[in-house]
Amino acid sequence: MSNVDGLADFLYEVGQLKRTWRTGWSLARMSNRESVADHSFRAAVIAMILAELEGADADRAAAIALIHDLPEARLGDMNHLTRRYLAEEKPFRQVVDDQTDRLTARVRDLIQRRAEQWVSDSSAEADVARDADVIESILHVRESLPGRPDLVARWHTYLSRSIRTASAKKLIDAIAKSDPDDWWPRAVTDE
Numbered sequence: 396m397s398n399v400d401g402l403a404d405f406l407y408e409v410g411q412l413k414r415t416w417r418t419g420w421s422l423a424r425m426s427n428r429e430s431v432a433d434h435s436f437r438a439a440v441i442a443m444i445l446a447e448l449e450g451a452d453a454d455r456a457a458a459i460a461l462i463h464d465l466p467e468a469r470l471g472d473m474n475h476l477t478r479r480y481l482a483e484e485k486p487f488r489q490v491v492d493d494q495t496d497r498l499t500a501r502v503r504d505l506i507q508r509r510a511e512q513w514v515s516d517s518s519a520e521a522d523v524a525r526d527a528d529v530i531e532s533i534l535h536v537r538e539s540l541p542g543r544p545d546l547v548a549r550w551h552t553y554l555s556r557s558i559r560t561a562s563a564k565k566l567i568d569a570i571a572k573s574d575p576d577d578w579w580p581r582a583v584t585d586e
Contacts, residue, residue, distance in 0.1 A: 401497030408494060411468040419474030420539070423550070427539035431464045431472055434531055438463070442520075442527035448562035451519040455509070459524040462506060463513045466490035487514055526563035529554050533567060538575045 412432040420428060439460040446456035466487050467473065473481065491510040495503040512521045536550040555567050 402499075402502065405494065405498055408468050409465070412464065415467055415472055417474070418472045418477070420535070422474060422476060423536075423546070425536075425539045427535070429535060431467050434528075434535070435461055435464050437534070438524070438527045438531040441530050442524045445523045445527055445530075445560060445562050445566070446520060449519060449523055449560050451523050455512075455518075456520040456523040456527070459509045459513050459520055460527050462491075462509050463524060463528060465494065465506075465510065469494070522559045523563075526558055526560050529557055530563060530566060530570070533570055534575075537570065537573075541575075 412435065413430050415431045416428050417431055417434055439457045442460035443453045443457040445451075446453040464472075469490050470486065487510070491507060495506050498506070512518050513524060516522070516525070533551055533554050536554070537547055540546050540550075551567070551571060558564050558567060
């Protein structure tokens with residue numbers, strides 16, 4: 396089997412994230428489900444922007460955010476309650492190693508380096524990616540619970556506690572004052 400065959404298999408596995416539902420929202424009785432891929436995409440865009448604001452490497456931060464949930468293609472989504480009972484870091488490294496073992500050395504090493512930054516929390520880009528992960532969840536809550544300001548506030552407070560960077564703190568303050576439906580009327584009138 397060639398390295399390209401291994402890459403094709405890897406990309407099919409990555410596609411599993413489009414069909415892997417995030418489980419934490421069902422605990423909150425939210426009907427607006429999202430896949431892990433849905434979450435990771437917006438988290439990567441947020442990470443890229445936050446990194447630029449923080450003076451970090453935007454491309455590296457986006458890459459870390461893109462792969463931060465890659466192991467969930469094999470493990471399923473692990474919400475905060477589930478993670479209380481698992482030593483998450485060890486299986487994360489092992490899963491990424493297993494997922495990438497048939498890739499070319501250059502591709503394998505790239506993915507493993509980004510995954511290691513996420514796990515070891517060893518860089519400004521990892522800080523930004525972690526903030527982006529949280530901010531994406533805050534946005535999802537605000538979009539999913541219209542008419543429930545009590546639950547939105549509870550989730551906002553819970554999730555915001557882990558924010559690290561100054562830019563992310565400013566952004567979550569702006570998000571708290573925003574309405575998820577206000578962007579599009581402004582976009583239409585800006586024509």
